[in-house]
Amino acid sequence: MELRIFTEPQQGATYDEILAVARCAEDAGYGAFFRSDHYLKMGGVSGEPGPTDAWTTLAGLARDTSRIRLGTLMTAATFRLPGPLAITVAQVDQMSGGRVELGIGTGWFAEEHTAYGIPFPSLAERFDRLEEQLAVITGLWRTPRGETYDHPGRYYPVTDSPALPKPVQDPHPPILLGGMGKRRTPQLAARYADEFNLPFASVADSAAQFDRVRAACAEIGRDPAQLCWSNALVLCCGRDDAEVARRAAAIGREPEELRANGLAGTPGEIIEKIGEYAAVGAQRLYLQVLDLADLDHIELVAAEVLPKV
Template identity: 40%
Template sequence: MDVGLQVSGGYDAVVAAARWAEAEDFVAFALPDHYVGGLGTDTAATGDAFDGLVQLAGLARDTSRIELSMLVSPITFRHPAVLAKTAVTIDHMSGGRFTLGVGTGWLEREHEIFGFPFPERAVRFDMMEEALAYLQAAFANDAAGFAGRFFELEAISVQPKPLTRRRLVVGGMGSTRTPALAGRYADEYNVYPAGRAELEGRIRLMREAARAAGRDPDAILISSSGQVVTAETRDGYDEKLAARAAELGMDVDELEQHYAVRNTPRGSHDEVREQLRTLGDVGVTRFYLQRPAEFDREAERGLVAAIRSI
């Protein structure tokens, strides 16, 4: 399985992590798109949160080989016109190495803090579907145009066009509409870790949607991502979990529940290896390891080797 790295932090730390990942032959480097730090709780929301798209523009010039990706931009506060222009600009700055990720937005507290509307889930999915169709039209070679309930684009040939072949990532925790939209529009489907049956169901839906849209499902890269909280032993994991909870100002049980809801790979090295192997068995070929920008690089070598062996 190929390994990518996703971090967040200040630019000096981010570019150092990106250059390290490039030197270590990671295939991709990604940033998240959030306006609040931490996990968005009241105690963590005041942490540093930089604009990931601006940082990716810097990385376009400060790296040379590694793929760059946004995982993922919430359509609730990123208009698709701005996303289209920003993505193409970063792609050209990087020589064709940038992929734009789009999601519904999920962190309600983030929207409350900055005054962004946070519609109900079904409406956010409708917005995301329109945004993907809008982006597809903007990136198309012909003057496609788009008219929807939320967004409109005149039938003009928007210039310039992306250089990269892999233009759009669709990711999120949705079990039905997310994989269906990925099949229709995405070049990469970023599926959250889950149980084997649930993963198989989501990937099956993605492939069916791709075929229904006249697309080749085998051409869609299937990736996953997660923090991967692990130590050599279970006791070591418990210690690491407690330390991380203290950093975030959370109870251990609260943080464990946060990881459990997202099926974050966690536990001893042996437990994590088996959890990640399930991803590979169902067709995931790339895993983005999520870390803060400043992390112990040497401590991750064993985990990276384990992921690559799957």
């Protein structure tokens, strides 16, 4: 099981604070550092010092780290046009030496769209736009050098594009899709995803959704083994119950609720819970770290859990 660190900087974090977590994760041996793509704090008004842009952050981290992989859970398709996004991701992939991954979704947080003047169409239209974005992004990246790309799309028509720049990774950076949608989500994952991710889902719900994606793969003749299967879970680890309770309080949660719905408890408890996810097919876990100042938390899991999973 690969463990990755996942952060939510829209809750209030500077670039330097994000960088400290990314470097700690890199030094501790985690597989990747991922961040959310949001422009508004959840559960409050202020969110001081304010949001940071996901891809601006990743561009900085591409130069300020050296080994750890970098990505988004999930870039909102509502925030960016697919052509410029393909350019941005390819450039950050070059800046990082080929360490970038693109998690992308429909966008879901209506309030952040109204807070910053971003259109927020219906869910059905957001899925249509996401599907077309995936076609354009992968089409641009896969177009051979020296050739041009055209896409006669409804939302994002592309004509005579030089399809540049190219990312370092061939044919392109890994694409992550995810979510619990029962029809279009599995279909899009089967067609476009290199990794399928479930955020904050139970073991049972993960098993059911993984099966839906496997079935969608079978419908188009794709081997499900070509996908990586992953979960994202809130992390709250402590050496004893008192430390678990302290860390839960720091993020405004209850220890028993986190034990039931996240990845919480002592290292032994967390190792056992990881085994339950592994049993239904998960190969990678994104550990959502909400207190970015608590680097000891990241180091504890690296020392006591990472070597045993």
